Amino acid sequence: MKQLYNRTLSFFNIVQSKIAFYPTVFAFFGMFFAFFMMYLESLGVSKYLVENLPLLVVDNGDTALTILSALISGLISMVVFSFSMVMLLLSQASSNYSPRLLPGLISDKTHQIILGVYLATILYCIFVLFSIQPTGDKYQIPGFSVLLGIIFTVICLGAFIYFIHNISQSIQINNILDKIFVLAKERINELIEVENDQSPEFPNTTDWFKYHTESSGYLQNISYTNLLDICKKEETKLHILPVKGIFVLNGIPLFRSEKELEKTTIKRILSNFNFARAELVADNYTLAFKQITEIIVKAMSPGINDPGTALNGIDYLTELFSVRMKKKDANIVSRDGTSYIKLNTISFEELTYNVMASIRTYCKHDIILVQKLLLMFQYLKKQPAGNKEYFDCLDKEAINLLNDAKSSISNKADIEQAMKMAEILNLKIDPSNF
Known part of the structure; x- marks a missing residue:
């Protein structure tokens, strides 16, 4: 049951991130609500309103048909315009910033819900339109249903105004960077909280039994609770080899076990690994570093040349690195003081190198x-770290940056400014190289 629940939850999270999820749900709701109103009309709800509140009810068939037809036409036009605005947002974000931003923008619930409200109202009005009899008397006209259609349309107009406001905010780079940062920070803090209950000791796994994956995709989610239950029952320990978030190919080693496992147990373990074809920051915080890095690199490319955006990206990158420094490189899952599962994670040294290697290529010529970037290193060296070796990594990357800058900057005044920053950072650099 736990495995079924885990797979169902993972499937729901993947489907929920699709742009058509909420519109589809709301569309079905609008259709079923129209049938529900037809049932209420058969019970005489409009007849009651005609006799007691006649001003609120449309009692003419032709008028009701005209109103609903106008509402449907207007709402369809709003849907087309809104959908075009979403596609424009995605196109600009992909071309100006990074294609990696698209999954996060597509999964924006606000845009999905607004489109869903439009579709629900359109389907509601269409089915109510079919139930109208133009030649019937005023007691046969679904006046109350028509009134609700008008109210729903007014709600759609309000949603449309909010949509225009929201879409104009979503395209701004500061809001995009802030959203990426918040999601990544929450994910890192969750991992840091888990580390507090971990035991740092774990045996060497080189000689353990190795098992392979039967599927491919991005390693998105792992059900640690189920794996802990299996480890405790089988009296074994596991070492998960791929780093979470990377693309795992079919047939490569997935995990090692302290004991040799039966086929049924292996299948149970494999069922707790969920693979996807897309990456999300909420599942893999390293993707946030990739996205911000690509935004900085794209901003400094010759085709765009936007140093302001690059400076904003470095600010968010600095704060995100400061949060990451609080996390240890080791990741061990324990229960009752016993370590059962070890996970391979991207080290701080590897993370800083991957980020800075890309940034140095496009930013080394701009003093x-x-x-x-040197101010970023200065700030990070003052932060508490989960591992003292992190500071050595920062010094190494700062020296690499200065060496690249030296080969690209010819102005002596600019070089002197760089050297002053190197002195503040206490970097061991040979002045003759500059």
Whole structure:
């Protein structure tokens, strides 16, 4: 049951991130609500309103048909315009910033819900339209249902105004960076909280039994609770080999076990690994570093040349690195003081190198960005770290940045500014190289 629940939850999370999820749900709701109103009309709800509140009810068939037809036409036009705005947002984000941003923007619930409200109202009005009899008397006209259609349309107009406001905010780079940062920070803090209950000791797994994956995709979610139950029952320990978030190919080693396992147990373990074809920051915080890095690199590319956006990206990157420094490189899952599962994670050294290697290529010629990056290293060296070796990694990357800057910057005044920052950072650099 736990495995079924885990797979169902994972499937729901994947489907929920699709742009058509909420519109589809709301569309079905609008259709079923129209049938429900037809049932109420058969009980005489409109007849009661005609006799007691006649001003609120449309009692003419032709008028009701005209109103609903106008509402449907207007709502369809709003849907087309809103959908075009979403596609424009995705196109601009992909071309100006990074294609990796698309999954996060597509999964924006606000846009999905607004489109869903439009579709629900359109389907509701269409089915109510079919139930109208133009030649019937005023007691046969679904006046109350028509009134609700008008009210729903007014709600759609309000949603449309909010949609225009929201879409104009979503395309701004500061809001995009802030959303990425918040999601990544929440994910890292969750991992840090888990580390507090971990035992740092775990045996060497080189000689353990190795088992392979039967599927491929991005390693998105792992059900640690189920794996802990299996480990405790089978009296074994597991070492998960791929780093969470990377693309796992079919047939490569997935985990090692301290004991040799039966086929049924292996299948139970494999069922707790969920693979997807897309990456989300909420599941893999390293994707946030990739996205912000790509935004900085794209901003400094010759085709765009936007140093302001690059400076904003470095600010968010600095704060995100400061949060990551609180996390240890080791990741061990324990229960009752006993370590059962070890996970391979991307180290801080590897993370900083991957980020800085890309940024150095496009930013080394700009002294303002070089200074900004050196200020980032200065700030990070003052932060508490989960591992003292993190500071050595920062010094190494700062020296690499200065060496690249030296080969790209010819102005002596700019070089002197870089050297002053190196002195503040206490970097061991041979002045003759500059």
